Amino acid sequence: MSQIIGNINILIEAPVFNLSLLLDGLMIGAVFALSAYGLALVWGVMNVKNLAQGDFVIMGGYTAWVLAQNGIHPLFGVPVAFVLLWGIGWVIYVTVIRRVIDQDLFTSLLATFGLAIMFQQILNLFFGSDTQTADAGFPSIFLFDGQVSVPQVKLIAFVLAALLATAVILFMKRSRMGQAIRATAQDPRAARVLGINTDKVYAFTFSLNAAICGAAGALVAMIWVIQPFYGITYSIRAFVVVTAAGFGNLPGVIAAGLGMGVIEQFGGFILGATFQQALVVGLLLLVLIIRQIQQARVRQVVQ
Amino acid sequence: MNETSKRSPLVWVLYGAILVAGALAPMAFPAYTNQMAVLWLMIVFALTWDILGGQMGYNSLGNIFFFGAGMYVSAVIQIGLYHNVSEYTDAAGSGVYTFTETQYFTGIFLGMIGAAIFATISAFILGMVLFGLRGPYFAIGTLGVAIAAGELTGAWDWVGGGSGISMPTFPGHPDTGKYFFYTLMFALAVSVFVFLKWLYSTRFGHAINAIRDDEEKAEGMGIHTNRYKRLAWSFSAFFLGISGAIFGNMTGFIEPLEVAFPTITFGIFMVVMVLLGGKGTLWGPILGAIIFHAIKEVTWTYMLGWQWVALGFLIVVIVVYFQQGIMGWIMDKKPEWFGLTIAQLEAQGAAGDGPVSSDPAEGRVGT
Amino acid sequence: MNAPDARTQEAPAVRAEPPTAAGRQADSEPIITVRGVTKTFGGVVANHNISLDVARGQITGLIGPNGSGKTTLFNSIVGYHPIDAGSITFEGREISRMRVQQIARLGLLRTFQQTRIYGKMNCVDNMLISIPHRKATVLDMFARHSREQLERAERLLHFVGLYEKRFLRAGDLSFGQQKLLEFAMALMNEPTVLLLDEPTAGINPTLINGLIDRLKRANTELGITLLIIEHNMRVIMNMADTIYCLAHGELLASGTPEEIQNDQRVIDAYLGAH
Numbered sequence A: 001m002s003q004i005i006g007n008i009n010i011l012i013e014a015p016v017f018n019l020s021l022l023l024d025g026l027m028i029g030a031v032f033a034l035s036a037y038g039l040a041l042v043w044g045v046m047n048v049k050n051l052a053q054g055d056f057v058i059m060g061g062y063t064a065w066v067l068a069q070n071g072i073h074p075l076f077g078v079p080v081a082f083v084l085l086w087g088i089g090w091v092i093y094v095t096v097i098r099r100v101i102d103q104d105l106f107t108s109l110l111a112t113f114g115l116a117i118m119f120q121q122i123l124n125l126f127f128g129s130d131t132q133t134a135d136a137g138f139p140s141i142f143l144f145d146g147q148v149s150v151p152q153v154k155l156i157a158f159v160l161a162a163l164l165a166t167a168v169i170l171f172m173k174r175s176r177m178g179q180a181i182r183a184t185a186q187d188p189r190a191a192r193v194l195g196i197n198t199d200k201v202y203a204f205t206f207s208l209n210a211a212i213c214g215a216a217g218a219l220v221a222m223i224w225v226i227q228p229f230y231g232i233t234y235s236i237r238a239f240v241v242v243t244a245a246g247f248g249n250l251p252g253v254i255a256a257g258l259g260m261g262v263i264e265q266f267g268g269f270i271l272g273a274t275f276q277q278a279l280v281v282g283l284l285l286l287v288l289i290i291r292q293i294q295q296a297r298v299r300q301v302v303q
Numbered sequence B: 001m002n003e004t005s006k007r008s009p010l011v012w013v014l015y016g017a018i019l020v021a022g023a024l025a026p027m028a029f030p031a032y033t034n035q036m037a038v039l040w041l042m043i044v045f046a047l048t049w050d051i052l053g054g055q056m057g058y059n060s061l062g063n064i065f066f067f068g069a070g071m072y073v074s075a076v077i078q079i080g081l082y083h084n085v086s087e088y089t090d091a092a093g094s095g096v097y098t099f100t101e102t103q104y105f106t107g108i109f110l111g112m113i114g115a116a117i118f119a120t121i122s123a124f125i126l127g128m129v130l131f132g133l134r135g136p137y138f139a140i141g142t143l144g145v146a147i148a149a150g151e152l153t154g155a156w157d158w159v160g161g162g163s164g165i166s167m168p169t170f171p172g173h174p175d176t177g178k179y180f181f182y183t184l185m186f187a188l189a190v191s192v193f194v195f196l197k198w199l200y201s202t203r204f205g206h207a208i209n210a211i212r213d214d215e216e217k218a219e220g221m222g223i224h225t226n227r228y229k230r231l232a233w234s235f236s237a238f239f240l241g242i243s244g245a246i247f248g249n250m251t252g253f254i255e256p257l258e259v260a261f262p263t264i265t266f267g268i269f270m271v272v273m274v275l276l277g278g279k280g281t282l283w284g285p286i287l288g289a290i291i292f293h294a295i296k297e298v299t300w301t302y303m304l305g306w307q308w309v310a311l312g313f314l315i316v317v318i319v320v321y322f323q324q325g326i327m328g329w330i331m332d333k334k335p336e337w338f339g340l341t342i343a344q345l346e347a348q349g350a351a352g353d354g355p356v357s358s359d360p361a362e363g364r365v366g367t
Numbered sequence C: 001m002n003a004p005d006a007r008t009q010e011a012p013a014v015r016a017e018p019p020t021a022a023g024r025q026a027d028s029e030p031i032i033t034v035r036g037v038t039k040t041f042g043g044v045v046a047n048h049n050i051s052l053d054v055a056r057g058q059i060t061g062l063i064g065p066n067g068s069g070k071t072t073l074f075n076s077i078v079g080y081h082p083i084d085a086g087s088i089t090f091e092g093r094e095i096s097r098m099r100v101q102q103i104a105r106l107g108l109l110r111t112f113q114q115t116r117i118y119g120k121m122n123c124v125d126n127m128l129i130s131i132p133h134r135k136a137t138v139l140d141m142f143a144r145h146s147r148e149q150l151e152r153a154e155r156l157l158h159f160v161g162l163y164e165k166r167f168l169r170a171g172d173l174s175f176g177q178q179k180l181l182e183f184a185m186a187l188m189n190e191p192t193v194l195l196l197d198e199p200t201a202g203i204n205p206t207l208i209n210g211l212i213d214r215l216k217r218a219n220t221e222l223g224i225t226l227l228i229i230e231h232n233m234r235v236i237m238n239m240a241d242t243i244y245c246l247a248h249g250e251l252l253a254s255g256t257p258e259e260i261q262n263d264q265r266v267i268d269a270y271l272g273a274h
Helices: A002-013 A015-046 A053-069 A074-100 A105-127 A152-174 A176-186 A188-193 A198-223 A228-245 A250-271 A273-297 B002-006 B008-028 B030-056 B064-080 B085-091 B101-130 B135-154 B174-199 B203-213 B215-220 B225-251 B256-260 B266-277 B283-303 B307-321 B325-333 B339-351 B360-365 C002-015 C070-078 C100-106 C123-128 C147-160 C175-188 C205-220 C233-239 C257-261 C264-273
Strands: A140-143 A148-151 C032-041 C044-054 C059-063 C085-090 C108-110 C193-197 C225-229 C242-247 C250-255
Touching: A002 A015, A002 A250, A015 A053, A015 A148, A015 A152, A015 A176, A015 A198, A015 A228, A015 A250, A053 A074, A053 A105, A053 A198, A053 A228, A074 A105, A074 A198, A074 B307, A105 A228, A105 B135, A105 B266, A105 B307, A140 A152, A148 A152, A152 A176, A152 A198, A176 A188, A176 A198, A188 A198, A228 A250, A228 A273, A228 B135, A250 A273, A273 B101, A273 B135, B008 B030, B008 B174, B030 B174, B030 B203, B030 B225, B030 B266, B030 B283, B064 B085, B064 B101, B064 B135, B064 B225, B064 B256, B064 B266, B101 B135, B101 B225, B135 B256, B174 B225, B203 B215, B203 B225, B203 C123, B215 B225, B215 C100, B225 B256, B266 B283, B266 B307, B266 B325, B283 B307, B283 B325, C032 C070, C044 C070, C044 C085, C044 C250, C059 C070, C059 C205, C059 C233, C070 C100, C070 C108, C070 C193, C070 C225, C100 C108, C123 C147, C123 C175, C147 C175, C147 C205, C175 C193, C175 C205, C205 C225, C205 C233, C233 C257, C242 C257, C242 C264, C250 C257, C250 C264
Parallel strands: C059 C225, C059 C242, C108 C193, C193 C225
Antiparallel strands: A140 A148, C032 C044, C032 C085, C242 C250
16 A cells, blocks of 8 residues: 555656656557457457457467567568468458357357467467567667656557558548448448348458457567467457447547556556556446446446 | 156156265265365356356356355455464465364354355345446456456455465365365255255246346336346355355365466356356256366366367357257257147147137127 | 335335226326427437326327337336436326336336247246236245236236247247237236337237227226327227327327317328328
């Protein structure tokens, strides 16, 4: 308890430190926003709640890490992870997701939970349970006479995440496939009647989601740490963000993702690293309770 | 209703045989006493999960919370009755602390009661918070509770934090201890079964089935849905709390992530066993638990570290390809084995004779 | 949980008045009053400033072209969504802020346009689970169904003509039969007022007369006040004592079936809608 008060005092006495945490939070939040956007996509289009979301992120992270281990700059991990996870996402769609898509929601949740367990154990067998970082070797930028240090790699990651998000949004707005995806999201039957191959749309959407997560994961490996069992935390983060924002609300998802990053940075600093996971889960419960109160006001429930 | 009375004698013989076999099993196979105790635990897991998951349509991924909470509450009571909990956990079970025989058994007894009470109350309170959530939100919310409980317990030094607590050792021969815990687990499993068999035959059973089939309709008909939901979860938690208390003493060492709140092992086993056996039936979860546990015990050691991957794979396969479970599959193949379905067939035969209204005369009166 | 309990305990006292005696007392105080109710969805005004009365013991009809806001008004009365303005009372008690279950336990019940039954249970179980819960104590939750309840369930299934199919899974019944079952379930619940959303839609035309008869008997013999949304003009004119007509979310006209039939505005509204 005294430690917590001490930490809060640090924040009050050294205001620039807040800035440092804020920047950190925003840059990490960009990654959360990416994976949450992917979740919102599959949720909205296919009505699949993917609990393996975080494991896609971690797999992308290990892609970058493996490249770095072999002397290739981890930045290349971003496109490589994108392509690799696209393939993995497609395989998972064909073998599992296609068969649970029209069943009740718990089925998809449980099936993807099974997948999540599988992935984290496979990663554990291959890479061990140590935390890893893919060192990109960029220096840090110092602001305010060195009081605030911003690692260049985080800035780069932030810019890349923003670019990727913009590309995906443009793709959804402009391209033929993007239109087909949006049409399917609104009414799959009508889309089918109009000649859209919804199976193909679903496969594409799920693969795209995996690929976005993979790219985000490669960024995570550079700016933070990865570990085989961290996946579930990312899944929960994605759920928190999507539940808070609503899956049809893209700017909301991005804002909530960034906000999540900031809250976690401040919370982690004040409470200490042991409470990192508990903090994420606590946020989940908080968001769920707030949503319930909102819904109760209109005599409804969260469903 | 007639069916049960008709086959009563046979059923009672079957129940008697199971009781006798269950009581004698550890004497016949003393080397497997612990595995068999865990089997009864698995049956408790499956049956209690099915109250919500199968009968009420609320899929919880966090029922393991009550198991772990019961375990810790019991540990704290057992130790706290005679020693200072904080000093005990600091010493990490270095053997300075002893319990007399009376202290040990009083501790376990009170510990189990405390575990049951705590778990029941926490289910009631959590129910107030979480039952406003439907479908996937409920599943994720409960999963969140279980994960949070594990993390917070791990950070709580008073109960030993991440390094756990060594439980008081059984006063007497270890084999006697094994038999003692086996008997407790067995008795618990039997109690759960008897309780649920009764519960599902009352209005309560009907009401939670109505909630499963169409909750909005149930609300529209004025059923006290919230009351039923909270009570159902409390029942589930009551037994899970006791099972946690027993299991903690049985293993002798408890710790937050792997023993008390293991979301991805016991926590998910509950769901898988029920799905494997067949949701929403009384025997399905039991069957699922037996088959799952047997497969696990036989194959686990030969998997060379791949067993967890295999577990994930098994979950996916069951969920994707075998949703109806064994009981559901049998009902499909052999409908005549189930009394209700025979009545259905008869009724269908009778219904085939005429149009919807059976009394056309009554229809004419109105005009 | 305390608040609804307190309310439900008062409910039996209200029902102690002999329901049959109340029949046809049109001049007594209305059992449901709707005053100035407005409901919008986004920018769409579904109901605007609607006021109407449902007289105790009568059959009241609610008609109007498609999209005129009938079902929205129903949902407002039974508590499916909040209303933006106005007041709704049931037996003198304001209910516009209550939840669905609380209103149902007061004795105000509705059936659905898209029929809702418990598909995995058989018809008898569907009936038994519909026994009134307003009097249920905690101990009742763990009681078995009594013989009288079972007999009542079978009698009501017989009343709607589903007795032979009582052991069928409700989900296997045809749409029309499910509708009848839902009606029987509603009667099982001993409501004071029953709100029926298009009871004859999807029912075989040859059976409609039988259904009208049963609805009337529910009204006269069981003393249940009915508020019915209906598209079939022949049906509603045949049954209702009073009819309200909605159009474009507003109350257009009200009166006896004869008055409504001859009201030029109503005729225009229906012709205009086609």
